[in-house]
Amino acid sequence: MPGRTLHIDWTRCDARGSCIELLPELLRRDNWGYPLARTGSEFAVPAHLDDAAEDAVNLCPVLALRFTAPVRG
Amino acid sequence: MSEALWALGRGTGVVALVLMTITVVLGILTRSGRPAFGMPRFAVTLVHRNSALIGTVFILIHIVSLLFDPYAQLNLIDYFVPFVGAYRPFWLGLGAVAFDLIIAIVVTSLLRRSIGQRAFRVVHWATYAMWPIALFHAIGTGTDASSGLFILLALACFSAVAGSVIWRLSTHFQLRGATRLDRRIDPSRIAPAPEVKEIQ
Ligand code: SF4
Numbered sequence: 001m002p003g004r005t006l007h008i009d010w011t012r013c014d015a016r017g018s019c020i021e022l023l024p025e026l027l028r029r030d031n032w033g034y035p036l037a038r039t040g041s042e043f044a045v046p047a048h049l050d051d052a053a054e055d056a057v058n059l060c061p062v063l064a065l066r067f068t069a070p071v072r073g
Numbered sequence: 074m075s076e077a078l079w080a081l082g083r084g085t086g087v088v089a090l091v092l093m094t095i096t097v098v099l100g101i102l103t104r105s106g107r108p109a110f111g112m113p114r115f116a117v118t119l120v121h122r123n124s125a126l127i128g129t130v131f132i133l134i135h136i137v138s139l140l141f142d143p144y145a146q147l148n149l150i151d152y153f154v155p156f157v158g159a160y161r162p163f164w165l166g167l168g169a170v171a172f173d174l175i176i177a178i179v180v181t182s183l184l185r186r187s188i189g190q191r192a193f194r195v196v197h198w199a200t201y202a203m204w205p206i207a208l209f210h211a212i213g214t215g216t217d218a219s220s221g222l223f224i225l226l227a228l229a230c231f232s233a234v235a236g237s238v239i240w241r242l243s244t245h246f247q248l249r250g251a252t253r254l255d256r257r258i259d260p261s262r263i264a265p266a267p268e269v270k271e272i273q
Contacts, residue, residue, distance in 0.1 A: 012190070016106040018115035059118045061103055063190045 005068045006053055008041045010034060012064035019056040019065055025049060042068065075143050082139040085131045087226070090211050092128030094230040096121055097204050101237040105246055122182075129179050132172065164213035167206050174203035204234060 006026075008019075015033035026043055027035040037043035045053040057065045099121035102109045109117050136152055139145055147165075151158035153173060155166030181188060181196040212227055240246060 014106065016103075016114060018113070018118055021113045021115050055115065059115045059122075061118060063185065063193075 003045045003047050003050065004053070006037075006043055006045050006057070007066055007068045008035055008037070009064045009066070010041055012062050013060075014062050014064070016061055018059055018061070022052050022056040022059070023049060026053075078138050078142045079144065082135055082142060085135040085138065086211060087223070089128050089131035089135055090207065090230060091226070092124050092131060093204060093207060094233055096125040096128055097200060097234050098237045099124065100200065101241050104241065125179065125182070129175060132175060136172065161214055164210055167210035168214060171203050171207035171210055174199050174206070178203065201238075 013034055015035075017029065017033060017035070020027045020029055020035050023045075026045065026049065027037055030036045053067075057067065099109075099117055103114075103118045103121050106114065107117075108114050112120065140147055140149070140152075145160045147158060147160065151160075151165060152169055155169040155173075156162050158165050177196050178200055181193050185193045208227065208231065
C-alpha cells in the first residue's frame, strides 16, 4: 500500500506543535515553532506511521493538517 | 427504585460537572499550546476531547434517569425548552439551556471537518456561557447543594475554571514565535536544518 501525503497549511497552523510530537520522525520545529518536513509543507507518510499521521490530523486544534492525494511516483 | 433513580440522576450530574470542568481547563490549556501535567500537547487535546465526550454521556444518563423519576415529574420538553417545567422551573431551565448548548458544541466538534474551523470555533466559544450556566444549575437544582461536600466541590470546580480563564487573559498565556523554544539552547543539541525544497 502506497503511503499517503500529508499537507500542512501554514496559513492556518498556529504552531501548537502537537503534530511534531506525534510525528517526530517526519517533522521538526522550525525556529518559530512551526512544523517543518524535509520536503517543506507537503510530505509522504510511510505506511507504518499512518496511524500517527491520522492522529495528528484529528488532533490538530486548528485543522491545519490534511491528507492530500497518495504520493506521486 | 425511585430512590435509586434519584441517586443516579444526582450522582451522574455531579460527575458530569467534574468532567466538564476538566474539559474546560484542558481546552484552555490546548489553546495555550503548552504541554501540561506531564502530558505532551497532543495528549492534552486528546484528554480534552475524551473527557468532553464522557461528560456528555454522563449528562445523557443524568437526563434519562430523571425522566423516570416520579418526584420531579419531568417531561421530555423540559430538557430542551427552558423555564416551562413545573419542578423548579428556573434552575431546571438553566440545565436545559446548558444541555442545548452542549448538543451544539459536541455536534459541531464532531463535524469540525465538514463545517470548517470558523463555525466550529464560534460555537465552541459558547462553552464559556455553558459551563457557568451548568454550574448554577447544579448549585440551584441540586438537592445536594445544601451539603458541605458539594459546595466544596463546586468551589473547587469554579476555582479551576476561573483560574484558567484569568490565565487565558494574561499576556504570557500563549507561546508565540521564538518564546515557544527553550531559552537556553544547548548548541550540541541543535540539529542541522532540513533542506527545504519547493513543491512542484
Ligand atoms: S498540530 Fe496543527 S497547529 Fe499544531 S503545529 Fe501541527 S499543524 Fe500547526
